[in-house]
Structure formats: C-alpha cells, structure tokens
Amino acid sequence: MSAPVDTLTAAAAEIASARKDMLRIATAGSVDDGKSTLIGRLLYDSKAVFEDQYEAISRASRGDHVDLSLLTDGLRAEREQGITIDVAYRYFTTPRRTFVLADTPGHVQYTRNMVTGASTADLAIVLVDARKGMLEQSRRHAFLAALLRVPHLVVAVNKMDLVDWSEGVFTAIRDEATTFAARLGVPDITVVPISALAGDNVVTASQNMPWYDGPSLLHHLEQVEVVGDANVADARFPVQYVIRPQSDAHRDYRGYAGTVASGVLRVGDAVQVLPSGRTTTIAGIDGPAGPVEVAFPPMAVTVRLTDDVDVSRGDLVCHLDDAPAVTQELEAVVCWMADEPLRGRRKLVLKHTTRSVRAVVTSVHHRLDVNTLDHDVEAGELGLNDIGRVTLKAMQPLFVDDYARNRVTGRFILVDEATNATVGAGML
Numbered sequence: 001m002s003a004p005v006d007t008l009t010a011a012a013a014e015i016a017s018a019r020k021d022m023l024r025i026a027t028a029g030s031v032d033d034g035k036s037t038l039i040g041r042l043l044y045d046s047k048a049v050f051e052d053q054y055e056a057i058s059r060a061s062r063g064d065h066v067d068l069s070l071l072t073d074g075l076r077a078e079r080e081q082g083i084t085i086d087v088a089y090r091y092f093t094t095p096r097r098t099f100v101l102a103d104t105p106g107h108v109q110y111t112r113n114m115v116t117g118a119s120t121a122d123l124a125i126v127l128v129d130a131r132k133g134m135l136e137q138s139r140r141h142a143f144l145a146a147l148l149r150v151p152h153l154v155v156a157v158n159k160m161d162l163v164d165w166s167e168g169v170f171t172a173i174r175d176e177a178t179t180f181a182a183r184l185g186v187p188d189i190t191v192v193p194i195s196a197l198a199g200d201n202v203v204t205a206s207q208n209m210p211w212y213d214g215p216s217l218l219h220h221l222e223q224v225e226v227v228g229d230a231n232v233a234d235a236r237f238p239v240q241y242v243i244r245p246q247s248d249a250h251r252d253y254r255g256y257a258g259t260v261a262s263g264v265l266r267v268g269d270a271v272q273v274l275p276s277g278r279t280t281t282i283a284g285i286d287g288p289a290g291p292v293e294v295a296f297p298p299m300a301v302t303v304r305l306t307d308d309v310d311v312s313r314g315d316l317v318c319h320l321d322d323a324p325a326v327t328q329e330l331e332a333v334v335c336w337m338a339d340e341p342l343r344g345r346r347k348l349v350l351k352h353t354t355r356s357v358r359a360v361v362t363s364v365h366h367r368l369d370v371n372t373l374d375h376d377v378e379a380g381e382l383g384l385n386d387i388g389r390v391t392l393k394a395m396q397p398l399f400v401d402d403y404a405r406n407r408v409t410g411r412f413i414l415v416d417e418a419t420n421a422t423v424g425a426g427m428l
C-alpha cells in the first residue's frame with residue numbers, strides 16, 4: 001500500500017523544512033576559467049571567511065585585486081602542479097541557506113570527478129570565460145549535468161571585465177548556452193554575467209553591467225526552489241545492514257539499517273521485501289534520536305518488521321503496489337572512466353544501491369559525441385571519458401527505476417574485478 005496523499009504532502013513539507021536551508025552545488029569549469037576565484041569570492045562576500053585569513057591572502061596577492069583563489073587553492077596539494085584533482089567539498093552559509101559546494105575540476109580526463117560531484121547536486125554551476133565562450137569543455141560539463149539530471153543549471157559567464165562588460169558578448173554566450181541546454185532537455189537554466197575577481201554580480205549587483213536585470217549569482221542560489229525535485233512518491237529502502245544485537249537483553253531485536261532512497265515509509269505500512277517478495281508490515285522505525293513515525297530521504301534509519309522474514313544486505317523494502325522493476329538485463333548510458341576501452345563481453349562488478357553483483361557487458365550500442373550530441377553506432381567500444389549506451393547482464397536480479405524518476409535507484413557504478421577501481425558510472 002502506498003502512502004496516502006496527506007502523508008506525501010506532510011513528508012514533502014518536512015523535506016521542505018529540512019531542505020529549504022540547504023543547497024548542494026557542483027561547480028565545473030575549464031582550467032583558469034576562474035572557479036577558485038569565484039568560490040573564494042562567494043566565501044568572502046558571504047562573510048564565510050574570517051578577516052585574518054583575508055589579511056593573509058591580501059599580503060600574498062600581487063596586483064590591484066586580492067587574489068581570492070588563494071582561499072580555495074591554499075589547501076590544495078595541486079598548488080605545485082597547478083591543477084585540481086579531486087572533488088573538494090566546501091560549506092558556507094548565508095542567512096537564507098547553507099550551501100554544500102562540490103568543487104569539481106575542469107580537465108577532460110577528470111570527467112569521473114564531475115560525475116561524482118554532480119550525482120547528488122541540486123544545482124550545477126558551469127563557468128565560462130567570456131573571452132572564449134562555450135568551449136567543448138563547457139558543453140561537456142553542461143552535458144554531464146544534464147545526464148546526471150542535476151535539476152538546475154547555472155552558466156556563469158566570468159571575466160566580463162576583460163570584454164569591457166559587453167552586453168553583446170554576454171548575449172551571444174547566453175543564447176548559445178540556452179540553445180544547447182534546450183537540446184539536452186535541461187529543465188531550468190540561468191545565465192549570469194560576472195566578474196569573480198572584481199565581485200560583479202557574484203553577491204552584489206554589478207555597477208558595470210546596468211543592462212543586466214537578473215539576480216546576482218548568490219541571490220539566485222539562495223532563492224532557487226529545490227523541494228519539488230525530491231521523489232516522495234516511490235518508497236525505496238535499500239538495506240545496508242541487518243542489526244541483531246548479541247546481548248541477551250536485546251536478543252529479540254532485529255532491525256534493518258539503511259538510508260531512505262526515495263518516498264515515505266511510515267509505521268504500519270504494508271511492505272514487501274525484494275527479491276523474495278515476502279510481504280509484511282513496518283512495526284517500527286528507529287532514527288538516531290529514537291523512534292519516529294515517518295521516514296523520508298535522506299534519513300538514515302533502522303526499520304523493524306512485524307514478521308520474521310529473511311532480509312539481507314542488498315535487499316530492498318518497498319510498498320506493495322509501486323515496486324521497482326526486478327531485472328537482470330539493464331540498458332544504460334555509461335560514462336567510462338578507465339584507460340583500456342570498454343568492449344562487449346567485459347566482466348565487471350556492478351554496484352547498485354547496497355547491492356554488488358557480477359555483470360557482463362553484452363553490447364555497446366553507440367558512443368555519444370558530446371559536441372554534436374550525435375550517436376556513433378560504429379564505435380563498438382567506449383574509451384576513457386566516453387559516454388554511450390550499453391546493455392549489461394547481471395548475475396543476480398537488481399531492483400531498478402529509471403534514472404529520470406529516481407536518481408538513487410536509477411544509477412550504478414562499475415568496478416573492475418581485479419583492481420577494485422571504479423571504471424564506470426551508469427544511468428538507467
């Protein structure tokens with residue numbers, strides 16, 4: 001039985017109050033587009049930086065402007081190499097919201113980090129250098145954001161000071177970005193002209209671009225609506241651990257711990273456990289601070305069931321009438337991240353929610369050209385950072401939804417059997 005509508009509304013309201021204050025952002029830009037400077041500017045102008053830190057970087061900066069990229073680059077080991085490698089998470093808060101910012105590097109070979117950083121993001125900021133316009137990299141970043149179904153896209157056209165704050169330059173880039181985003185099916189795009197170095201339109205409105213009447217970047221980040229993006233309809237609870245205390249006092253306790261992937265679970269709900277299909281009822285839900293009546297994403301809880309059904313790690317608890325597809329054959333868009341190409345008959349380990357199964361790629365249908373969005377059906381393989389459509393056969397059943405409907409149960413990663421390295425990410 002699904003949760004009744006009033007429960008969904010209540011859950012949406014609870015998610016709203018829990019989430020209204022938080023926005024997860026992924027940033028992407030090519031090398032030197034000014035990502036570090038932009039993040040530094042956001043931190044500084046939103047007062048997330050202490051004055052003494054600012055004085056230290058003022059002293060270290062050369063030229064007219066304080067080099068805010070020192071704030072974000074300061075801790076990076078890549079300083080010597082001059083490149084950014086891993087995804088770094090930063091937090092900052094304004095009176096309106098808390099922001100979790102995944103800083104993903106721009107180099108083409110690091111697509112993998114972008115995939116990691118953006119897969120849970122509410123919003124992606126793609127930085128573009130006003131002098132260069134939409135490059136292949138910018139398109140690639142926008143494409144990945146769309147592929148990962150990041151619901152909101154911002155294209156920040158940076159270094160407007162270097163094009164004399166030209167409205168014409170901005171309009172041309174905005175039109176190109178908007179057209180490309182429309183082809184990708186991006187539901188929401190905002191294009192903002194900024195100067196991260198001088199601070200124009202980052203937090204406060206620019207005096208230099210009176211022709212722009214949209215919001216500043218931070219203002220947009222503070223007001224963008226994300227509550228409606230959550231899937232509150234389909235209850236999906238992948239079991240991570242079975243909890244069965246050994247002590248005599250708790251000998252009868254058996255609970256199933258995990259994170260609610262989507263939807264709403266409520267005490268008393270009739271549920272089924274996949275793959276067995278056994279039906280039972282939720283006897284209780286334990287949160288970190290004690291029992292709760294309702295659980296919704298992304299709460300980590302322990303669920304107790306009324307019947308003593310056999311449940312193990314990797315099983316899925318869902319309602320009776322909206323179960324996911326149970327399948328061993330998967331057709332997916334895969335982003336390949338290993339040096340040696342992906343070809344048919346390749347054996348891999350597929351990790352989907354809390355389940356790991358062996359799988360084999362049965363065919364590579366096409367490779368996608370990120371610039372033209374054309375399908376190359378002749379390719380027959382995917383090289384490093386290629387994206388394409390493949391079919392896989394899993395050795396055990398998986399409980400899946402379309403990625404478009406569910407960003408948690410609709411994605412998986414591919415791991416090399418021998419090295420245990422992540423070699424691919426897939427969207428169903």
Ligand SMILES: Nc1nc2c(ncn2[C@@H]2O[C@H](COP(=O)(O)OP(=O)(O)OP(=O)(O)O)[C@@H](O)[C@H]2O)c(=O)[nH]1
Pocket residue numbers: 029030031032033034035036037038067069082083084105106158159160161162194195196197198
């Ligand atoms: N004139 C001007 N220069 C800028 C602006 N934003 C950044 N820069 C400069 O551009 C250069 C690159 O900026 P970064 O912030 O380090 O670039 P990045 O994209 O973080 O580079 P990686 O860390 O290598 O990915 C620096 O010299 C900045 O001072 C801007 O709005 N105007």
